[in-house]
Amino acid sequence: MTAPLGAAQRPIEIVGGFESTYQPAHDRDVMESTEHDRRWREDLALLREAGITRLRYPIRWHRVEQVRGEYDWTETDEVLQHMRDTGMSPIVDLVHHTSYPAWLEDGFADPDFGEVYLAYAEEFALRYPWITEYTLFNEPFSTLFLSGHEAIWPPYHSGLRGFVDLIVNVLPAVVQASILYKALLPEARHVWVDTCENHTGSDDSGRAYAAMANDRRFMVLDAFLGRGYDPESELGRLLGEVDGERLLDIGPGSIDVLGLDYYAHCQWNFSIDGGTTPTPDPLPLADQIVDYHERYRMPVMVTETNVRGATSDRATWLKYVLEQCERARDRGVPIEGLCWFPTIDSTDWDSLLFRCDRHIDPVGMYWLDDDFDRHESVASTAYSMAAHGFASEDLPAYRLLEPAATWLQGYLPQMAHWTWQEPPADGRGNSLPRVTTRMELRVVDAQ
Numbered sequence: 004m005t006a007p008l009g010a011a012q013r014p015i016e017i018v019g020g021f022e023s024t025y026q027p028a029h030d031r032d033v034m035e036s037t038e039h040d041r042r043w044r045e046d047l048a049l050l051r052e053a054g055i056t057r058l059r060y061p062i063r064w065h066r067v068e069q070v071r072g073e074y075d076w077t078e079t080d081e082v083l084q085h086m087r088d089t090g091m092s093p094i095v096d097l098v099h100h101t102s103y104p105a106w107l108e109d110g111f112a113d114p115d116f117g118e119v120y121l122a123y124a125e126e127f128a129l130r131y132p133w134i135t136e137y138t139l140f141n142e143p144f145s146t147l148f149l150s151g152h153e154a155i156w157p158p159y160h161s162g163l164r165g166f167v168d169l170i171v172n173v174l175p176a177v178v179q180a181s182i183l184y185k186a187l188l189p190e191a192r193h194v195w196v197d198t199c200e201n202h203t204g205s206d207d208s209g210r211a212y213a214a215m216a217n218d219r220r221f222m223v224l225d226a227f228l229g230r231g232y233d234p235e236s237e238l239g240r241l242l243g244e245v246d247g248e249r250l251l252d253i254g255p256g257s258i259d260v261l262g263l264d265y266y267a268h269c270q271w272n273f274s275i276d277g278g279t280t281p282t283p284d285p286l287p288l289a290d291q292i293v294d295y296h297e298r299y300r301m302p303v304m305v306t307e308t309n310v311r312g313a314t315s316d317r318a319t320w321l322k323y324v325l326e327q328c329e330r331a332r333d334r335g336v337p338i339e340g341l342c343w344f345p346t347i348d349s350t351d352w353d354s355l356l357f358r359c360d361r362h363i364d365p366v367g368m369y370w371l372d373d374d375f376d377r378h379e380s381v382a383s384t385a386y387s388m389a390a391h392g393f394a395s396e397d398l399p400a401y402r403l404l405e406p407a408a409t410w411l412q413g414y415l416p417q418m419a420h421w422t423w424q425e426p427p428a429d430g431r432g433n434s435l436p437r438v439t440t441r442m443e444l445r446v447v448d449a450q
Contacts (some may be wrong), residue, residue: 014392015328018094018342019050019058020307022349025065025102027110027157029359032063032102036350036361038375043082046347049369049377051089054390059138059196059306059342060086060093064123065104071119074126083131094136094194097124097180100146100356101156111150111169112158117176124180128187136192137184138306140177142264144197144223147173155355164245171249174227178256185257192259196306197224199263199295201286202271209273211237216271221298222250228299229254260339261299262306263292265324267411283413288327292336302337307344309366311436312407314380315426317368319401320411321385323418326395343368343386347377348433363434370432381427401426406436 021043023034034040050058060082068074086093098120107113124139140146149155151169152162160169181193200220204210218238225232231251233239242250265288272282288305296303305328310320325341332338348367351358368386369377385398400421403411 012329012332014394015325015332015338015389016057016340017055017386017390018304018306018340019055019346020342020344021046021058021060021347022099022345023061023063023096023102024100024356025063026351026356026359027065027101027103027105030105031359032065033350033356034061034063036359037347037371039347040078042375042377044085045377047086047089047091049383050346051091053368053383053387055386056090057092057340058094058346059096059344061096061099061102062127063102064098065102068104068119068123069106071104071106072122074123076130087133092135094138095127095131095134096138096141096196097127098139099141101150110157111147111173112160114172116172117179120173120176121179121183125183125187128184132188134188134191136194136260137188138194138196138262139180139184140173142197143170143174143177143227144220145264147223149355155357162245163241163247167242167245167247167249170223170226171253174223174253178227178254181256181258193257194260194262194304194306195224195227195258196262196264198269199265199288199291199305200269200271201282201291201294202273203282203284205272205274208275212273212278213271215241216273224299226250226253227256228258229256258301260304261295261301262304263295264307264344265291265305266308267310267414281410281413285413285417287330287417288324289330289334292327292331292338293334296331296336302339303331304339305341307342309344310407310411311364311366312410313365313404313426313431313435314370314382315401315431316403316407316411317366317382317432318380318385318399319403321368321382321389322395322398322400322421323414325389325398329395341389347371365432365434365436372433378432380432399424404431 021039023032025032039046147169151160152166154161202213202216204213215237218236267281270282270285271278271280292303308324328338328341345367347369348371349364350361352364363371368383400423402423402425
């Protein structure tokens with residue numbers, strides 16, 4: 004496959020990625036549920052065949068250090084050496100959501116978390132000095148929000164105080180790790196990864212809450228960088244009620260690339276009746292990228308995106324996100340890459356990992372059948388085209404199928420200039436949501 008000639012701008016690099024979140028209650032992780040732990044050679048070959056050699060890749064701390072202070076790097080050695088031998092460049096991910104050892108019984112609330120995390124991070128850096136990019140802690144805002152504010156993940160704390168408690172227990176160690184890595188891996192880059200949010204309101208109550216939420220989305224990153232917060236804002240007032248000044252003593256840490264994870268559910272609309280997602284009138288992703296870049300003045304990578312639906316819906320969403328990255332690039336933002344996450348279908352995210360049923364989540368560029376065999380589709384074809392340098396305008400736009408058509412209807416005005424085609428009759432993928440099911444992020448799913 005040859006990319007078209009004469010592109011005015013350097014193509015956006017397409018980046019791969021694999022999911023491995025550990026489910027402490029089940030002693031299983033998503034890498035095991037999807038069989039990537041056994042089929043990783045096959046999966047990495049899929050990426051290389053698509054033209055992709057750079058990828059986000061998890062280091063499974065929960066398996067490496069199953070006994071405190073004892074590290075078994077055997078499997079990690081094999082996978083990372085294979086990547087090195089085959090010319091692949093991993094952005095290693097040291098902690099992905101609740102992926103800490105089972106013996107750390109209180110997880111992110113454990114008073115020993117910082118000490119054991121730093122020891123593990125140092126052991127990794129000393130063993131793999133050739134690593135060129137790393138993520139020290141994946142999605143600290145959303146991970147600690149779900150664990151500390153929403154009581155969805157362990158340690159099941161709730162409210163703003165619970166959220167701040169976890170931030171204060173975890174983030175100082177991540178700051179120290181970023182400083183340590185600058186000394187141990189001076190040529191490597193820290194790719195900070197967190198959600199890319201934007202919120203709106205449809206009445207006075209909703210607009211007030213949205214304003215607070217739009218300040219809150221920056222809270223963890225600002226604390227990491229030592230930027231503090233505005234005590235006169237509504238968020239600042241609320242933080243004052245829960246000893247939020249503790250956040251002022253955390254940073255500054257070091258970041259080289261700002262990674263933004265973007266899904267349709269990253270935009271909420273609030274009213275007196277509560278919040279709904281996605282918002283009916285979403286801000287274009289390019290505008291959000293520009294907003295984050297102007298705030299932090301760093302190179303930006305879209306480090307995660309996907310949509311749950313037919314393979315044709317996934318191809319169409321890839322076209323949208325790639326187009327938005329191109330527009331942000333053309334407005335002067337240094338775009339470091341676009342990662343569809345994960346490369347293969349995931350499992351059990353329909354319950355936010357509360358259950359461990361190996362229920363296939365239809366979000367990958369390659370879909371999994373009931374035997375967990377990997378399959379190509381129109382999504383993987385579009386993925387390979389983008390990896391070979393084709394611009395978004397060259398990728399297909401397929402008419403959206405339900406329930407993605409309803410889920411993404413607010414985005415249609417941003418896609419009005421496309422030439423649409425009918426999706427193929429076959430190859431829709433496996434485990435698709437029922438058309439009668441509204442696709443949404445619902446806390447109730449994890450109860």
